[in-house]
Amino acid sequence: MKRSKIYIAAFCIITSSTLLSSCTKFLEEDPLDTKISSQFWKTPADAESAVNGLYFGGVPYLNNIDVDGGWTPKATMWGGIMSGLFVDKRKDRTFTNASENSTYNIESFNPTAQKIWAEYYIGISRANFVITNIPTMEGILDAAKINNYVAQGKFFRALAYFALVKDFGDVPLIDAPFTSTEGIYKERTPAADIYRFIEQDLLSIAEGDALPNKAFYANGAYVTKPLAQSLLAQVYLQWAGAPLNGGTEYYTKAADMAQKVISGGQHALIDAAGTTNGNNSAFNVIKTTKSSNEIIYAKEYNMTSYNVGNSYPARSIGAEAFQWKDAANNNVFRPAGDVMYNAYLPANVLLDSYAPSDIRRMEKQFFFRNYTDATGVAHTLNNVGNWLWFDESSLRNGRDGDYNIPMIRFAEILLIAAEGLARTGREGDARGYLNQVRRRAGLSNETASGDALIQSILTERFHEFPLEFKIWDDIRRTRLYPEANGAQSGRLKWVPLASATIQNKPEGTAKTGAIPEHALLWPIPLNEMQANPALKTQNPGWN
Secondary structure (H helix, E strand, O other): OOHHHHHOOOOOOEOOHHHHHHOOHHHOOOOOOOOEHHHOOOOHHHHHHHHHHOOOOOHHHHHOOOOOOOOOOOHHHHHHHHHOOEEOOOOOOHHHHHHHOOOOOHHHHHHHHHHHHHHHHHHHHHHHHHHHHHHHOEOOEOHHHHHHHHHHHHHHHHHHHHHHHHHHOOEEOOOOOOOOOOOOOOOEEOHHHHHHHHHHHHHHHHOOOOOOOOOOHHHOOOOOHHHHHHHHHHHHHHHHOOOOOOOHHHHHHHHHHHHHHHHHOOOOOOOOOOOOOOOOOHHHHHHHOOOOOOEEEEEOOEHHHHOEOEOHHHHOOOHHHHHOEOOOOOEOOOOOOOOOOOOOEEOHHHHOOOOOOOHHHOEOOOEEEEEEOOOOOEEEEEEEEEOOOOOHHHHHHOOOEOOOEEEEEHHHHHHHHHHHHHOOOOHHHHHHHHHHHHHHOOOOOOOOOHHHHHHHHHHHHHHHOOOOOOHHHHHHHHOEEEEEOOOOOOOEEEEEHHHOEEOOOOOOOOEEOOOOHHHHOOOOOHHHHHHOOOOOOOOOOOO
16 A cells, blocks of 8 residues: 555545536535646646545545444445345434335435435546546656556546446436536436446456556555456446346356456465464455455555544444453443444344354354453453454554455455356356355355356355445345345345345334335435436436
């Protein structure tokens, strides 16, 4: 992680103060640099700061966003909470209560939708400035550097549009920076065209040589060719399912692109032959690493050196832990703030579905209940804590943490390949990729075929990424929901969402049909519709 990169947490270029004040809210950005556009793009440092800013705004910043401030679930958690498969134990925000009570109206969800919409377009704005202006810097930057910087801009623009189209469906397509107010009001572009635009951006960098063919951390935690390929594999998998229902063509593309990452050789599973259940297990290395080539992309943090901290530790553990005392009657933990609580408590349908031999269900792998403090006193949580986010040093010393948060791992690429192949009739190869993930977790090889194989792959995704925020996308694209299929069976039963038994609606209560299809998209924020007269239609079902 480069010093300059971690410090630059935001970036904005403006052409004039008049433009900034007259832009509609979906394009607003508060400037942190007083340079106007004619003064910028003059030095290598200007270009570097613009590119570094891409890593801390837009989609990456969702790890930091909450609603109404305070100790709330982060934006990355909102989909899981809507699914009912994770619970916000604090319950003092409108969004959480509306989600649990299935009150899907604009009033309840508008502030949340506004937060993510605005952040996505901030990321797109920054990327557009990079893509447009970096090529004008001939003579300041060499050709290879220009191509690399533009490629990074295209990656983050694609990342933002991918998030937008999943969350909102049809959205305005903005592919260049605004230098005046002319043409600022954009209509919604059909989702299929947004996907094609994303594909165009990603193909141009996934098939070229502007990005290095290296692992993420080996490249200083900058965008790589395998990362661009991995994002495109994700895009194709989502495109294959609902609501576009691209089907076989896009399942094939997803599998093919995932296999390019696999055959590229830059990434691999930690402990691929099978891991232990101790402190040095693959899953604990995933939690703590800033060097492993299993990580294809991560949100970076470093509180110790750069004061850019990960606040997830205080959301990883129940509030009762705040009262724990050590042998000298001192508080064990002192979180970075006045509250510690479990913002993302996994539902029992997940916790009880892991097979007994599955290392991921074992203590201090993904989850935990027991903790022994430095003085030897043992403590037990009322509910499971999320060990993947737990940072002992952070909680004991009253500050945010240092651990990065994985956003794409090699295990996901194996499972994308597996699903794409399974859905297009290549079941033997699909099982081969699926079983790599299963064997690492201590499970036997899967031998199923047909729908049972698809169900096994979906279950494996849920078991492998419970705290990496994949489940809501999987529900949206498959229109399936996981139900229990035998205690500790290692299985889940994926059933049509419309008739599924939805968990925690409200907490502790299962309710059939508690997630209507329209709730799989966010409402278009009211502020955006009022500010932009071209946004004429609300997403169906939101009243």
